Amino acid sequence: MTSTAGRLAHQQKRQQGIGTKQQAVKFCNQDYESLKEQCLKNGRLFEDSSFPAESKSLGFKELGPYSPKTRGIVWKRPTELCSNPKFTDDGATRTDICQGALGDCWLLAAIASLTLDQRILSRVVPQDQSFTEDYAGIFHFQFWQFGEWVDVVIDDRLPTKDGKLSFVHSAEGSEFWSALLEKAYAKLNGCYEALSGGNTIEGFEDFTGGIAEIYSLEKAPPNLFQLIQRALSLGSLMGCSIDITNSYESEAVTSHKLVKGHAYSVTGAEEVNYRGRKVQLVRIRNPWGQLEWTGPWSDGSSEWRYISQDEKTKLNHISEDGEFWMSYLDFIRHFSRLEICNLTPDTLESDNLRHWNHYQFDGMWRVGSTAGGCRNNAATFSSNPQFAVRLEVVDDDPVDGEDGCTFLVGLMQKDGRKQRFNARSLETIGFAIYEVPDEYKGRSDVHLGPEVLLRQRHVAMSHTFVNTREVCDRFKLPPGEYVVVPSTFKAHRNGSFVLRVFSEKKAATSALEEDIDAKLDEPEITENEVDPHFRDIFKQIAGDDMEVSVFELLKILNNIVSHRADLKTDGFSLETGRLIVSLLDKDESAKLGLLEFHLLWNKIQKYLAIFKNHDNDNSGTMSSHEMRGAASEAGLQVNSFVLQAIVNRYADRNYAIDFDSFVACLIKLEMLFKMFKVLENADSGKIELDMQQWLCLAIV
DSSP states (O other): OHHHHHHHHHHHHHHTTTTSSSSOEEGGGOOHHHHHHHHHHHTOOOOOTTSOSSGGGTOSSTTSTTOGGGTTOEEEOHHHHOSSOBSOSSSOOGGGOBOOSSSOHHHHHHHHHHTTOHHHHHHHSOSSOOSSTTOOSEEEEEEEETTEEEEEEEESOEEEETTEESSOBOSSSOBOHHHHHHHHHHHHHTSSGGGSSOOHHHHHHHHHOOEEEEEEGGGOOTTHHHHHHHHHHTTOEEEEEOOOSSGGGTTOBOTTSOBTTOOEEEEEEEEEEETTEEEEEEEEEOTTSOOOOOSTTSTTOGGGGGSOHHHHHHHTOOOSSSEEEEEHHHHHHHOOEEEEEEOOTTTOOOTTSOOOEEEEEEEEEOTTTTOOOSTTOTTTGGGSOOEEEEEOSOOSSOTTSOOOEEEEEEEEESOTTGGGGGTOOOOOEEEEEEEOOGGGTTOOSOOOOHHHHTTSOOSEEOSOOBSSSEEEEEEEEOSEEEEEEEEESSSSOOEEEEEEEEESSOEEEEEOOOOOEEOOOOOOOOGGGSOHHHHHHHHHHHOTTOOBOHHHHHHHHHHHHHTOTTOOOOOOOHHHHHHHHHHHOSSSSSSBOHHHHHHHHHHHHHHHHHHHHHOTTOSSSEEGGGHHHHHHHTTEEOOHHHHHHHHHHHOOTTSEEOHHHHHHHHHHHHHHHHHHHHHOSTTOSOOOOOHHHHHHHHHO
């Protein structure tokens, strides 16, 4: 219950704009300015109790408390390590980032690439911090994390061994922004060890909020050069690298002076006229600022003699900062991977750049309700969350010459690094895209069932199902309306995710969810209209007072179900009996009269027919995945979030629902709908309660 309340509170904060770059979420509810002010006022240096200078902040296994790697580690502030520590010295540069005894080179490569764009870096690393002016031992950094920006506060106590920083450090040892940034990112992910192993693109995304594409250059698509040009026009960050086959090849230099296992940046892509033909060139930057490509089109190579001076000037082909040109064909021949991080409009502040249109949704897979698995799981596949994408306008100047609507879909599962504490690995995830049938187009108040999704073939899907943090693919489809169905590969796997869509043209997107509604119109009857035989039976049950107490009601209901071999049930509980009486008792006598019992009897008959209709295997129970349709048949329309609450409350350990739980659920739903409608303020869809009113209603 409290976790659900927390999730609802989080949703309300998101609706208020918290989590945007302008209003970052305060991680651990720590406010940097107020904490710093308190420390300055009290004349003490900040000590962060939420990420203490203790072994648990280092790790849990390789860097655990009993690991030899952590023996002798002492936490020290920069002021204890050198006489004149600096946050940054003449700006943040690549030489400030030297790897220590932690396998997070992927993260450091991303940081190094970001130093090439100080505007983007300054969003992550606020520059108004120092060890001199108003120094209080407290610093803060901002990261994008699963759909929202988070402000992380740390103290400046850093792990050291033999008087030197254990992890990332600057070359000269007096600059500390990179070490503090690494600590903040470790805090965000639980500990330092959680940062071990990863992909540079993960760092790109968490520093920019962008969405990543990865291309194997061995299998480069035919229009990749044009895609690079388009990405540059959209302000995307791009990195490339040469794969290594073993640790000995790391930073090995090839005969053409390219470094293996090293992160380069792609900064340009142009076509030039060379001896009567067009040649495609790519500009690469080595963050080291030296060691450049020595093959064709390198600085001073003979190829430059055969292009015009205007083109030379345009390309600015000679520089001494590690930047160089090479032909596109040599690029895909010598490099192994290209990573493109497409940025959101709020990251790109320049009006000279075209912008992607960006949409994102939070979602959950929950066993028994929305964890349907991939299409191989026909019985549950349609239970997965669903998202509509409406493509209406085709691309301008398509890179492949074909009309269509280009868009990216990225599916990212949350908190993979934090799950390492519990030895849990990432789920295998992916998605499929289907065309929306004509009868459902333009609607967001539906959830497409198996009769829709299993009847047709997908029009596109993720290139694979894989156990990585994110699966992202680029698509081009004709204008139309489509539904994206994200899933784990196997059914019945819990997880939380962010689904993002980046489109070249504006695209209407929405979650597909039924409107929560109830059709509870029931015929009113008088005592004269009650069947005489039913009246006689009721009199025998109720006695002279002609009313049935909750205890008498339970005896009747349990007697009925105990004689039915086609129903699996433990019998109606006292709680269910009281729910029924609370719903139907109109005179507040805590008993049911003739008309009230007649109404209940009709409900039970109706519910029994619905239950049997959804007991597909004749087991006497109903799969929890069937509750959405069963509730709808009973006139109670719920969405995925309500369905999840139903499953948590009424399903057994095998996610089956027996008849008494089914009746209890529908009775409870009907009661809640009626209570809400009574208290609703002028059809606003909202109610307002004070604490006493809330407690009285919740206890019912």
